[in-house]
Amino acid sequence: MKARSHHEDEQHLTEQLGATGLRLTPQRQQVYDVLLHKRDHPTAEEVFIRAKKAMPEISHATVYNCLDVLVKSGLARQVQLERGATRFCPNMHEHGHFHCSDCGTIYDVGLPAELSCVAVPQGFRADNYDVTIHGICANCAKK
Amino acid sequence: MKARSHHEDEQHLTEQLGATGLRLTPQRQQVYDVLLHKRDHPTAEEVFIRAKKAMPEISHATVYNCLDVLVKSGLARQVQLERGATRFCPNMHEHGHFHCSDCGTIYDVGLPAELSCVAVPQGFRADNYDVTIHGICANCAKK
DNA sequence: TCAAGATTTAGAATAATTCTAAAGTGGATT
DNA sequence: AATCCACTTTAGAATTATTCTAAATCTTGA
Known part of the structure; x- marks a missing residue:
């Protein structure tokens, strides 16, 4: 990047x-x-x-x-x-967000290419994907 | 389901x-x-x-x-x-949401299994995934 | 039965976002 | 250079979404 x-x-x-x-x-x-x-x-x-x-x-x-x-x-x-x-x-590259439920920090994370082929139903047009992962970040997990 | x-x-x-x-x-x-x-x-x-x-x-x-x-x-x-x-x-099965930017309707959509293995950085713990696809649904695309 | 803790209520308070009307700007046209 | 028009910005009001507060009510276990 x-x-x-x-x-x-x-x-x-x-x-x-x-x-x-x-x-x-x-x-x-x-x-x-x-x-x-x-x-x-x-x-x-x-x-x-x-x-x-x-x-x-x-x-x-x-x-x-x-x-x-x-x-x-x-x-x-x-x-x-x-x-x-x-x-x-402002990061327009394909990426997802990891949101730490503990400290609230948001990290950009890479996404697998497979995502782009999520089957949308017949006739639907997908413009963009939003992926958010909720969990605990490394810093908070240590505590 | x-x-x-x-x-x-x-x-x-x-x-x-x-x-x-x-x-x-x-x-x-x-x-x-x-x-x-x-x-x-x-x-x-x-x-x-x-x-x-x-x-x-x-x-x-x-x-x-x-x-x-x-x-x-x-x-x-x-x-x-x-x-x-x-x-x-209330649908707790793994699924994503398709949001039609035109009519605003929200559809549940299936997700590829690969998603669950999105690599989160070392030491991070992923609890759940939220996937939203923005686009145009079949009804609105027809118009 | 009684106390402690959980839950609900109404309404106030706060936070997030949108709206409105007036004023400002810039470029194209005269 | 003057004028027009569409686009923008501004301040503040209005609306919408959510949270907080304090008092009342309910439940459960001692």
């Missing part, structure tokens, strides 16, 4: 937005930056707080809007782990 | 609750009945409304409590599909 340079990230952002007919705005850039900067699957609220540091005027609704736009443009995924806030992830 | 009789369901409920050191109460029975009766992955709010018909005094908090208890006892699963309310499902 090769890391993109800052420049490449920005270009990728512009391209993907453009492809969806959406504009590159400073707010969208900022929100995307937040996601890329610390990949800890933050909630919308957390993204808001982080974005506010660099851009104090940004509003709550804008963060939600930007996150939706990123998701629609294929730049981020939203992940529902358990009751409560939705989380966001 | 063999359907259980009403009597068997009730027995199953008692056993599973007992195993977790929890009591069988009329409210828990009612909430479980609601889930078994119409397997359309209702939200807590929907369960509340349905349960209220048969048991008008039941409260909101109790429904949440009962649902949590059912989940803890292995009688139901909670499913997070997208932003918004959590949904509940």
Whole structure:
């Protein structure tokens, strides 16, 4: 999993937005930056707080809007782990999430290729797969 | 997937609750009945409304409590599909969910056996897998 | 029967998300 | 350069989802 340079990230952002007919705005850039900067699957609220540091005027609704736009443009995924806030992830490679029921940490994990051939019923069209594994992570298991 | 009789369901409920050191109460029975009766992955709010018909005094908090208890006892699963309310499902066989992005319907789908051997990192313990497929169902695809 | 603990209730409180209306922006057209 | 229009952002209100609280009720075992 090769890391993109800052420049490449920005270009990728512009391209993907453009492809969806959406504009590159400073707010969208900022929100995307937040996601890329610390990949800890933050909630919308957390993204808001982080974005506010660099851009104090940004509003709550804008963060939600930007996150939706990123998701629609294929730049981020939203992940529902358990009751409560939705989380966001800029890793668009096929992967699943491991959620530690003890400490709450979320880890990205690889998925077997077989998954992509899960039989969906006749006539159904599968667009994407969300896989979450609930369990105990190594750190918590030790205790 | 063999359907259980009403009597068997009730027995199953008692056993599973007992195993977790929890009591069988009329409210828990009612909430479980609601889930078994119409397997359309209702939200807590929907369960509340349905349960209220048969048991008008039941409260909101109790429904949440009962649902949590059912989940803890292995009688139901909670499913997070997208932003918004959590949904509940009494089907405890290994299966995934197909969520139609168009009409919103949720279908149970089978899973390949390979899934259970998704490699979790060293020392991690996987308790359960949640698989959701987002796409378009056959009905909506036709349109 | 009594005490302790579990459970339910109503309603308040909090958290998460969406909506609304007004203002701002940017590019295309005149 | 002025104007138009669609897209965006903003602040704050509104709504929806969930959790908390304190009092009342029920169950069970001593």
